[in-house]
Amino acid sequence: MMFQDKVAVVTGASRGIGRAIALALANQGAKLVLSARSLAALDDTLAAVKAAGAEAVPVAADVSIEADARSLVAAAVENFGRVDILVNNAGITRDTLLLRMSEQDWDTVLDTNLKGAFFCTKAATKFMSKQRFGRVINISSVVGEMGNAGQANYCASKAGLIGLTKSNARELARRNVTVNAITPGFIATDMTEALPEKKREELTQQIPLGRLGSVDDIAESVVFLASDRAAYITGQVLGINGGMYM
């Protein structure tokens, strides 16, 4: 039990990677604040986390709204007295070619993926700094490192998350708050399920390990970065991509 007495906030916990992260932290004894845009969407994760024996509170919050981001952190502090781990996982895509990309396509993706992480980090690190302990883990993407046609908005948001990670790591290190990013490659979730079959096959061919990643591949690394074993790691970008980008 690595996280007994630790409190974690996971955004985008209703499905996919966020759900797996929440479960992995619960399995190591963390108390959890689970968030997504609706409470109903969190039912399944909440039941799984509780079945693992963890205490958990679901919160409906849109991370692109600052008051909602604050409410997530407030739920951790009010229910469990502290906040130790923040996983900025909530993310969306609005893929289209540059010339067809609307201002709204751009803003919605940047507001959720990048501004959302800024809001949640700002709210959580206020408490983490006082505690002199914190772990912030940002779920970026391999395409934030290598780019991808048809994803200018998404790639910009994920590259921005890497800059945010490094700046926050420098700013918060003295308070014993570490900030790291994970850049998943293509992981089997609803997000990649939405891709056409042919596109998914093409992508798989670009992966040296010859398969899409699993949500557990990402969750295990979050557990590591949140643990005491990673105490001397900050400002880093951990690529979990089957070798598709080196």
Ligand code: NDP
């Ligand atoms: P899913 O689409 O399966 O899940 C996205 C999650 O984000 C849901 O829980 C959703 O909750 C939540 N979410 C979306 N918008 C908001 C919002 N405005 N406020 C709060 N929560 C929100 O995605 P994945 O599990 O595949 O991806 C998780 C993260 O990993 C994302 O940041 C994604 O960019 C990143 N990633 C994924 C990869 C992949 O191959 N799958 C590869 C690289 C990175 P709800 O809709 O219920 O509100």
